[in-house]
Amino acid sequence: MRIQVRRTGGFAGIERHAEVDTAERPDAGEWQALAERACADGRDTPPVGVPDGFSYQITVDGRTVYAADPRLTDEQRRLISRVLKEGA
Amino acid sequence: MTTHGGFEPVFCTIVPPHVLDRLAQHADPVLAGPARRTLQRDAFERTHRRLTTVIGAATVAPRAGAEAGKPHRTVYDARHGTELPGRKVRTEGEEPGRDATVNRAYAGLGATFEHFLEVYRRDSVDGAGLPLDATVHYDREYNNAFWNGEQMVFGDGDGEIFLDFTVALDVIGHELTHGVTQHTANLTYYGQPGALNESVSDVFGSLVKQYSLGQTAAEADWLIGAGLLAPRVTGVALRSMKAPGTAYDDDVLGKDPQPATMDDFVRTGRDNGGVHINSGIPNHAFHLLATALGGHAWERAGQIWYDVLTGGELAQDALFADFAALTLKAARERYGDGEELEAVGKAWERVGVRTP
Numbered sequence: 001m002r003i004q005v006r007r008t009g010g011f012a013g014i015e016r017h018a019e020v021d022t023a024e025r026p027d028a029g030e031w032q033a034l035a036e037r038a039c040a041d042g043r044d045t046p047p048v049g050v051p052d053g054f055s056y057q058i059t060v061d062g063r064t065v066y067a068a069d070p071r072l073t074d075e076q077r078r079l080i081s082r083v084l085k086e087g088a
Numbered sequence: 089m090t091t092h093g094g095f096e097p098v099f100c101t102i103v104p105p106h107v108l109d110r111l112a113q114h115a116d117p118v119l120a121g122p123a124r125r126t127l128q129r130d131a132f133e134r135t136h137r138r139l140t141t142v143i144g145a146a147t148v149a150p151r152a153g154a155e156a157g158k159p160h161r162t163v164y165d166a167r168h169g170t171e172l173p174g175r176k177v178r179t180e181g182e183e184p185g186r187d188a189t190v191n192r193a194y195a196g197l198g199a200t201f202e203h204f205l206e207v208y209r210r211d212s213v214d215g216a217g218l219p220l221d222a223t224v225h226y227d228r229e230y231n232n233a234f235w236n237g238e239q240m241v242f243g244d245g246d247g248e249i250f251l252d253f254t255v256a257l258d259v260i261g262h263e264l265t266h267g268v269t270q271h272t273a274n275l276t277y278y279g280q281p282g283a284l285n286e287s288v289s290d291v292f293g294s295l296v297k298q299y300s301l302g303q304t305a306a307e308a309d310w311l312i313g314a315g316l317l318a319p320r321v322t323g324v325a326l327r328s329m330k331a332p333g334t335a336y337d338d339d340v341l342g343k344d345p346q347p348a349t350m351d352d353f354v355r356t357g358r359d360n361g362g363v364h365i366n367s368g369i370p371n372h373a374f375h376l377l378a379t380a381l382g383g384h385a386w387e388r389a390g391q392i393w394y395d396v397l398t399g400g401e402l403a404q405d406a407l408f409a410d411f412a413a414l415t416l417k418a419a420r421e422r423y424g425d426g427e428e429l430e431a432v433g434k435a436w437e438r439v440g441v442r443t444p
């Protein structure tokens with residue numbers, strides 16, 4: 001499973017992008033479960049965010065969903081921070 | 089398909105509304121309960137968003153006995169969680185505590201309140217004494233600060249790229265100005281009106297800082313977020329109104345993408361259509377006007393911008409040219425056919441925004 005996260009906006013307006021290929025990971029099952037739950041709560045179109053809030057694009061195996069701060073589910077928040085931290 | 093079993097948020101998006109309606113009427117409370125709650129929550133969020141867009145945020149009455157013309161500040165601590173507003177840690181009139189972040193947020197709210205009151209006779213964000221709420225220590229290593237429609241929210245930064253977002257007074261002024269905009273022109277947060285919304289926040293954020301330091305336009309640094317970048321980052325701030333596009337150039341952050349003129353206007357769908365990018369253009373126009381006039385930027389340049397923002401003629405979907413035309417009108421109404429009017433026209437001309 002290929003998980004990509006793109007974060008745009010924010011006060012600084014600086015974009016960040018990272019991805020994780022779970023095939024190379026010993027904890028692939030955990031990643032996949034988290035990604036599925038995060039995507040289940042995502043939207044098909046970008047939600048209207050709040051001023052200076054981050055906007056997120058989560059793409060799992062080619063399917064993209066959208067989310068925005070501060071209305072993220074716990075799973076989305078966890079997935080986004082893990083991918084941006086551990087991904088390449 | 090699983091329709092219950094603990095993953096209640098799943099209802100939010102993948103179950104169509106008509107199915108939710110059916111489920112909500114189901115005899116089995118296990119099915120009906122979550123569906124009802126989801127419908128209620130969705131309806132609430134939708135109505136809330138719509139009301140906020142249409143009429144601006146609800147005005148919260150100042151607490152009983154509160155004096156007009158005084159701030160009503162409350163600082164909350166999210167304790168690295170994401171529940172808002174978090175635990176109340178300092179209210180109006182309380183002495184500073186041991187948490188420097190809380191103290192900075194409280195002081196920054198006060199400085200912003202004072203600037204709007206003393207310079208523009210505006211009593212708080214809504215002009216009617218709205219209590220000012222801020223939450224600090226939001227999430228962990230959170231590299232952002234935002235206005236959620238009702239209050240300010242500050243992250244601590246990760247220490248690698250960003251430091252604590254309360255360290256920059258202009259950031260606090262910027263966020264509260266989003267509140268002022270929401271209660272006045274309510275510029276749509278997308279594309280050119282969104283970039284104007286951002287720019288107005290940068291302008292008054294910078295003016296709050298200049299006012300608190302007693303600086304003239306010539307003395308001010310015209311930077312947004314100076315002191316916010318961690319020491320290892322190559323850059324001085326997040327944005328420069330004096331020279332958009334020059335605030336940072338770093339191997340991790342990349343280069344400041346802001347244009348200074350319409351020739352370099354960036355067309356993009358990201359960042360709500362480039363609201364933090366193209367704001368460089370009206371930002372620069374303001375800087376040109378303020379430095380051309382000299383003296384304190386909040387006096388004449390700031391007054392003209394404030395008149396446009398609050399005058400009732402600025403449309404929610406205003407473009408740069410619409411805003412520019414209103415600044416000419418405001419300059420003429422307040423100062424007549426003098427140097428102010430001429431300087432406003434020249435400032436927009438230099439950034440490539442056509443005025444009538």
